[in-house]
Amino acid sequence: MSSLHQIALSLAPQVGAVTARQLVRYCGSAEAVFRASRKELLKIPGIGPIVADALQQSEILHKAEAELSFLEKHNIHLLFFTDSKYPARLKMCPDSPTLLFFKGSDIDLLSSERMIGMVGTRQPSEQGKAVCEDLVEELAAYNVTLVSGLAFGVDVTAHRKAVQINMPNIGCLGHGLGSIYPAAHRGIAAEMVNNGGLLTEYISHVKADREHFPMRNRIIAGLCDALIVIETATSGGSMITANLAIQYERELMAVPGRVHDLKSAGCNLLIKNNSAKLIENAADVAALMRWAESGKEQPIQTQLLFDLPPAEARILDLVRQHPEIPVDLLAAQASMNTGELASLLLSLEFRGALRTLPGKRYIATG
DSSP: OHHHHHHHHHHSTTOOHHHHHHHHHHHSSHHHHHHSOHHHHHTSTTOOHHHHHHHTOHHHHHHHHHHHHHHHHTTOEEEETTSTTSOHHHHTSTTOOSEEEEEESOGGGGGOSOEEEEEEOSSOOHHHHHHHHHHHHHHGGGTOEEEEOOOTTHHHHHHHHHHHTTOOEEEEOSSOTTSOSSGGGHHHHHHHHHHEEEEESSOTTOOOOTTHHHHHHHHHHHHOSEEEEESOOSSSHHHHHHHHHHHTTOEEEEEOOOTTOGGGHHHHHHHHTTSSEEOSSHHHHHHHHTHHHHTSOOOOOHHHHHTOOHHHHHHHHHHHTSSSEEHHHHHHHHTSOHHHHHHHHHHHHHHTSEEEETTTEEEEOO
């Protein structure tokens, strides 16, 4: 029943991600939202008559039943924002979707240890395509899961190369899984399901629409640890995704181009204003992400650990429970805001107990 009501909540008019979270927070679950009376719903802060009335409509549940049947028929996973399998990186973004639909070989790929996004122009040069393919092939050696948008150009070039070398890769869609856009990519999309998957926030019958793609871009940016931009103008979808990556405090990287090449003007601008790090190959990516260091044992003095104040010891214990942890997630688990947490993290870093990774993530050193 819970899946049915989770879908229904996403279908309710006037109920966006923020409102859905508010409803679930007060009612306890999506199912409880639909079992609540109109009077009970109106007591929830921010919930007015329009939303309360919309949730009382039985037709929403009928539509949800049809969608649930589609998901079961096509082996599509449903991920509500409270589910343990909902990707943690994306969950920490303030505008993350309430509901995700995933069709693929392994749902755990959404929480892979290393996630790299790759975007760029829809009309790349031959050099741009070659750089993209080389980067994908080189990144495979680092056990990376690739994320892109299955669009023409750099996106599909990256996906095709990943499929060719059997590298896990995820395509984020701006429409429901009842179709594939562009239609020319149906073949590669089918292959991606076998070694990766397709991800969307839209129910099956939703078609590709202009306003859906900027929304899709936030999922690409939110899923990954770092975003690589290969050939882009100074405006467009790739730059939107790049700005979202900055907003989400992801590591942003760009491949430089010739000074007067309009296809690379966006990459050059991101590098010029220090928004993106310049990269030429996967070794540059690995160095920026400190992948070579993350597996090394770097023990700290045992006596120092015994001398830690209780607050610092608690934070260090939380950090040790993860291979690496974003500051937002750490703050949530510690039940404190990032400002309160900052001084404790700085002290622990001075003691050599932990280290900062790109994107405001932390790793214990011993």
